[in-house]
Amino acid sequence: MYVVQERSRGRRFFFLPHHENKRMASLFVHEILPPELNSTSQPPPLFDGTTRLYINYQCPFAQRVWIARNVKGLQDKIKLVPIDLQNRPAWYKEKVYPENKVPSLEHDGKVIGESLDLLKYIDANFEGPSLLPDDPTKLKLSGEIIDYLNTMTKNLYSSFKSEDTVKAAAPEFDFLETALGKFEDGPFFLGQFSQVDAAIAPFLERFSIFFKAQWGYDITEGRPKLATFIQEIEKLDAYKQTKADPEHVIKMYRQRFLK
DSSP states (O other): OOOOOOOTOOEOOOOOOOOOOTTSEEEEEEEEOOOBBBSSOOOOOOTSOOEEEEEEETTTHHHHHHHHHHHTTTTTEEEEEEBOTTOOOEEEEEOOTTTTSSSSEEEEEEEEEOHHHHHHHHHSSSSOOOOOOOOHHHHHHOOOOOOHHHHHHHHHHHTTTTTHHHHHHHHHHHHHHTTTTTTOOSSBBBBBHHHHHHHHHHHHHHHHHHHHHHHHOOTTTTTTHHHHHHHHHHHHHHHHHTTTHHHHHHHHHHHHOOO
16 A cells, blocks of 8 residues: 655655565655756756766666666655757766766766666665675676676677577576576565666566567566566556656667668
8 A cells, every 4th residue: 555645845755565675765756857958958057066867768778777766765866867869968978978978977076977887886875775685695696697788688689680589589588587586585686676677677678668569579478587577677666767668669679770
Protein backbone atom coordinates (compact mmCIF):
# COMPACT_ATOMS: atom_id res chain seq x y z
CA MET A 1 0.00 0.00 0.00
CA TYR A 2 1.41 3.39 -0.95
CA VAL A 3 1.35 6.20 1.58
CA VAL A 4 1.43 9.58 -0.12
CA GLN A 5 2.43 12.86 1.44
CA GLU A 6 2.08 16.19 -0.36
CA ARG A 7 4.86 18.75 0.05
CA SER A 8 4.84 22.49 -0.55
CA ARG A 9 7.05 22.35 -3.63
CA GLY A 10 4.43 20.47 -5.59
CA ARG A 11 6.23 17.15 -5.55
CA ARG A 12 4.72 13.88 -4.42
CA PHE A 13 6.66 11.66 -2.08
CA PHE A 14 5.92 7.93 -2.17
CA PHE A 15 6.77 5.55 0.64
CA LEU A 16 6.88 2.02 -0.74
CA PRO A 17 7.06 -1.29 1.13
CA HIS A 18 9.86 -2.93 -0.86
CA HIS A 19 9.79 -6.34 0.76
CA GLU A 20 11.72 -7.68 -2.21
CA ASN A 21 14.52 -5.18 -1.77
CA LYS A 22 15.00 -3.89 1.75
CA ARG A 23 18.04 -1.83 0.89
CA MET A 24 16.12 0.37 -1.52
CA ALA A 25 15.36 3.93 -0.47
CA SER A 26 11.78 4.30 0.71
CA LEU A 27 11.48 7.93 -0.42
CA PHE A 28 10.82 8.65 -4.08
CA VAL A 29 10.33 12.07 -5.61
CA HIS A 30 8.23 12.37 -8.74
CA GLU A 31 9.74 15.32 -10.53
CA ILE A 32 8.51 17.67 -13.16
CA LEU A 33 11.32 17.10 -15.64
CA PRO A 34 12.99 20.20 -17.07
CA PRO A 35 13.12 20.81 -20.83
CA GLU A 36 16.23 19.95 -22.80
CA LEU A 37 18.77 22.72 -23.32
CA ASN A 38 19.83 23.35 -26.91
CA SER A 39 22.07 25.70 -28.88
CA THR A 40 19.85 28.67 -28.07
CA SER A 41 19.72 27.98 -24.33
CA GLN A 42 21.71 29.88 -21.75
CA PRO A 43 23.92 27.85 -19.40
CA PRO A 44 22.97 27.36 -15.77
CA PRO A 45 25.07 29.31 -13.23
CA LEU A 46 28.01 26.93 -13.47
CA PHE A 47 30.16 26.01 -10.47
CA ASP A 48 27.93 27.85 -8.03
CA GLY A 49 27.87 24.97 -5.56
CA THR A 50 24.91 23.21 -7.17
CA THR A 51 25.44 19.56 -8.05
CA ARG A 52 24.23 18.94 -11.60
CA LEU A 53 23.80 15.75 -13.58
CA TYR A 54 23.91 16.46 -17.32
CA ILE A 55 21.87 13.88 -19.21
CA ASN A 56 19.80 13.26 -22.29
CA TYR A 57 16.38 11.71 -21.79
CA GLN A 58 16.94 9.09 -24.51
CA CYS A 59 20.55 8.18 -23.74
CA PRO A 60 21.06 4.76 -22.08
CA PHE A 61 24.44 5.77 -20.62
CA ALA A 62 22.91 8.80 -18.94
CA GLN A 63 19.95 6.70 -17.82
CA ARG A 64 22.28 4.48 -15.80
CA VAL A 65 23.32 7.37 -13.58
CA TRP A 66 19.85 8.89 -13.48
CA ILE A 67 18.49 5.60 -12.11
CA ALA A 68 21.17 5.46 -9.40
CA ARG A 69 20.47 9.07 -8.42
CA ASN A 70 16.77 8.27 -8.05
CA VAL A 71 17.26 5.00 -6.19
CA LYS A 72 19.47 6.76 -3.65
CA GLY A 73 16.81 9.45 -3.17
CA LEU A 74 19.03 12.29 -4.39
CA GLN A 75 16.47 14.20 -6.44
CA ASP A 76 16.87 17.27 -4.20
CA LYS A 77 20.68 16.90 -4.00
CA ILE A 78 21.52 16.42 -7.69
CA LYS A 79 19.77 18.62 -10.23
CA LEU A 80 19.04 17.21 -13.69
CA VAL A 81 20.22 19.26 -16.66
CA PRO A 82 19.02 17.60 -19.88
CA ILE A 83 21.00 18.35 -23.06
CA ASP A 84 19.65 18.14 -26.61
CA LEU A 85 22.28 15.94 -28.26
CA GLN A 86 21.04 16.79 -31.76
CA ASN A 87 21.43 20.53 -31.16
CA ARG A 88 23.96 20.85 -28.35
CA PRO A 89 24.69 24.18 -26.71
CA ALA A 90 28.26 25.29 -27.43
CA TRP A 91 28.81 26.19 -23.79
CA TYR A 92 28.44 22.56 -22.74
CA LYS A 93 31.67 21.58 -24.51
CA GLU A 94 33.44 24.87 -23.85
CA LYS A 95 32.60 25.37 -20.18
CA VAL A 96 31.30 22.08 -18.74
CA TYR A 97 32.60 18.89 -20.34
CA PRO A 98 35.13 19.05 -23.21
CA GLU A 99 34.23 15.49 -24.30
CA ASN A 100 30.83 16.96 -25.20
CA LYS A 101 28.83 13.86 -24.29
CA VAL A 102 26.53 12.75 -21.50
CA PRO A 103 26.36 11.86 -18.73
CA SER A 104 28.58 14.19 -16.76
CA LEU A 105 28.39 15.34 -13.16
CA GLU A 106 29.24 18.80 -11.87
CA HIS A 107 30.20 18.41 -8.21
CA ASP A 108 32.55 20.17 -5.81
CA GLY A 109 33.99 22.46 -8.47
CA LYS A 110 34.81 19.73 -10.98
CA VAL A 111 33.10 17.79 -13.75
CA ILE A 112 33.50 14.05 -14.21
CA GLY A 113 32.04 11.68 -16.77
CA GLU A 114 31.68 8.08 -17.98
CA SER A 115 28.55 6.33 -16.84
CA LEU A 116 30.10 3.39 -14.98
CA ASP A 117 32.55 5.68 -13.18
CA LEU A 118 29.67 7.95 -12.22
CA LEU A 119 27.67 5.04 -10.81
CA LYS A 120 30.55 4.34 -8.45
CA TYR A 121 31.15 8.01 -7.68
CA ILE A 122 27.56 8.81 -6.76
CA ASP A 123 27.27 5.65 -4.69
CA ALA A 124 30.46 6.47 -2.76
CA ASN A 125 30.03 10.23 -2.31
CA PHE A 126 26.34 10.74 -1.61
CA GLU A 127 23.86 9.62 1.03
CA GLY A 128 21.29 6.93 0.44
CA PRO A 129 21.35 3.14 0.33
CA SER A 130 24.56 1.55 -0.89
CA LEU A 131 24.28 0.07 -4.36
CA LEU A 132 26.98 -2.51 -3.77
CA PRO A 133 26.80 -5.39 -1.27
CA ASP A 134 29.42 -6.28 1.33
CA ASP A 135 29.36 -9.96 0.34
CA PRO A 136 32.68 -10.67 -1.49
CA THR A 137 31.04 -13.32 -3.68
CA LYS A 138 28.47 -10.80 -4.88
CA LEU A 139 31.14 -8.15 -5.39
CA LYS A 140 33.09 -10.57 -7.56
CA LEU A 141 30.06 -11.31 -9.72
CA SER A 142 29.34 -7.59 -9.94
CA GLY A 143 32.76 -6.98 -11.45
CA GLU A 144 32.45 -9.89 -13.84
CA ILE A 145 29.08 -8.76 -15.18
CA ILE A 146 30.07 -5.10 -15.55
CA ASP A 147 33.33 -6.08 -17.26
CA TYR A 148 31.31 -8.09 -19.79
CA LEU A 149 28.68 -5.42 -20.53
CA ASN A 150 30.50 -3.72 -23.41
CA THR A 151 31.11 -7.05 -25.11
CA MET A 152 27.50 -8.08 -24.58
CA THR A 153 26.04 -4.91 -26.07
CA LYS A 154 28.44 -5.01 -29.04
CA ASN A 155 27.45 -8.61 -29.74
CA LEU A 156 23.76 -7.74 -29.59
CA TYR A 157 24.17 -4.77 -31.91
CA SER A 158 26.12 -6.99 -34.31
CA SER A 159 23.31 -9.56 -34.22
CA PHE A 160 20.97 -7.06 -35.87
CA LYS A 161 22.61 -7.71 -39.24
CA SER A 162 23.03 -11.47 -38.84
CA GLU A 163 21.18 -13.89 -41.12
CA ASP A 164 19.45 -15.24 -38.01
CA THR A 165 19.34 -12.35 -35.56
CA VAL A 166 17.51 -14.21 -32.80
CA LYS A 167 19.95 -17.14 -32.89
CA ALA A 168 22.94 -14.79 -32.87
CA ALA A 169 21.57 -12.81 -29.92
CA ALA A 170 20.41 -15.74 -27.80
CA PRO A 171 23.76 -16.43 -26.04
CA GLU A 172 23.83 -12.92 -24.62
CA PHE A 173 20.34 -13.17 -23.16
CA ASP A 174 21.21 -16.66 -21.89
CA PHE A 175 24.23 -15.13 -20.13
CA LEU A 176 21.90 -12.74 -18.31
CA GLU A 177 19.52 -15.55 -17.40
CA THR A 178 22.39 -17.55 -15.90
CA ALA A 179 23.75 -14.54 -14.01
CA LEU A 180 20.32 -13.86 -12.52
CA GLY A 181 20.30 -17.38 -11.08
CA LYS A 182 23.41 -16.92 -8.94
CA PHE A 183 21.61 -15.58 -5.86
CA GLU A 184 18.14 -16.29 -4.51
CA ASP A 185 17.64 -13.40 -2.06
CA GLY A 186 15.97 -11.14 -4.61
CA PRO A 187 15.05 -10.74 -8.31
CA PHE A 188 18.05 -8.65 -9.32
CA PHE A 189 21.56 -9.60 -10.44
CA LEU A 190 23.04 -9.54 -6.94
CA GLY A 191 19.75 -10.42 -5.29
CA GLN A 192 19.03 -6.87 -4.17
CA PHE A 193 19.14 -3.83 -6.47
CA SER A 194 22.70 -2.73 -7.20
CA GLN A 195 24.95 -0.82 -9.58
CA VAL A 196 24.78 -3.85 -11.88
CA ASP A 197 21.05 -3.44 -12.39
CA ALA A 198 21.40 0.30 -13.02
CA ALA A 199 24.11 -0.44 -15.59
CA ILE A 200 22.18 -3.14 -17.45
CA ALA A 201 18.58 -1.95 -17.28
CA PRO A 202 18.74 0.88 -19.88
CA PHE A 203 20.20 -1.42 -22.53
CA LEU A 204 17.95 -4.34 -21.70
CA GLU A 205 14.99 -1.97 -21.95
CA ARG A 206 15.99 -0.96 -25.47
CA PHE A 207 16.84 -4.47 -26.66
CA SER A 208 13.50 -5.73 -25.37
CA ILE A 209 11.66 -3.01 -27.28
CA PHE A 210 13.60 -3.43 -30.51
CA PHE A 211 13.69 -7.22 -30.74
CA LYS A 212 9.92 -7.29 -30.24
CA ALA A 213 9.23 -4.54 -32.78
CA GLN A 214 11.69 -5.66 -35.46
CA TRP A 215 11.66 -9.45 -35.22
CA GLY A 216 8.61 -10.21 -33.07
CA TYR A 217 10.91 -11.79 -30.51
CA ASP A 218 10.29 -11.72 -26.77
CA ILE A 219 13.73 -11.78 -25.16
CA THR A 220 12.26 -13.30 -21.97
CA GLU A 221 10.89 -16.37 -23.81
CA GLY A 222 12.28 -19.42 -22.06
CA ARG A 223 14.10 -17.19 -19.58
CA PRO A 224 11.93 -16.93 -16.46
CA LYS A 225 14.54 -15.14 -14.34
CA LEU A 226 15.01 -12.47 -16.98
CA ALA A 227 11.23 -12.07 -17.17
CA THR A 228 11.05 -11.64 -13.40
CA PHE A 229 13.89 -9.12 -13.45
CA ILE A 230 12.06 -6.98 -16.00
CA GLN A 231 8.77 -7.28 -14.12
CA GLU A 232 10.37 -6.24 -10.82
CA ILE A 233 12.42 -3.35 -12.13
CA GLU A 234 9.33 -2.02 -13.89
CA LYS A 235 7.76 -1.65 -10.44
CA LEU A 236 10.44 0.74 -9.21
CA ASP A 237 9.43 4.38 -9.39
CA ALA A 238 13.12 5.29 -9.44
CA TYR A 239 13.40 3.45 -12.76
CA LYS A 240 10.00 4.23 -14.28
CA GLN A 241 10.76 7.96 -14.31
CA THR A 242 13.80 7.35 -16.53
CA LYS A 243 12.36 5.13 -19.27
CA ALA A 244 12.99 5.94 -22.91
CA ASP A 245 10.30 6.61 -25.49
CA PRO A 246 9.77 3.24 -27.27
CA GLU A 247 9.00 4.89 -30.61
CA HIS A 248 12.22 6.86 -30.40
CA VAL A 249 14.17 3.68 -29.63
CA ILE A 250 12.70 1.82 -32.61
CA LYS A 251 13.25 4.70 -35.03
CA MET A 252 16.78 5.41 -33.84
CA TYR A 253 17.88 1.77 -33.84
CA ARG A 254 16.53 1.22 -37.36
CA GLN A 255 18.30 4.31 -38.65
CA ARG A 256 21.58 3.60 -36.86
CA PHE A 257 21.93 -0.15 -37.13
CA LEU A 258 19.86 -1.39 -40.08
CA LYS A 259 20.71 1.07 -42.83
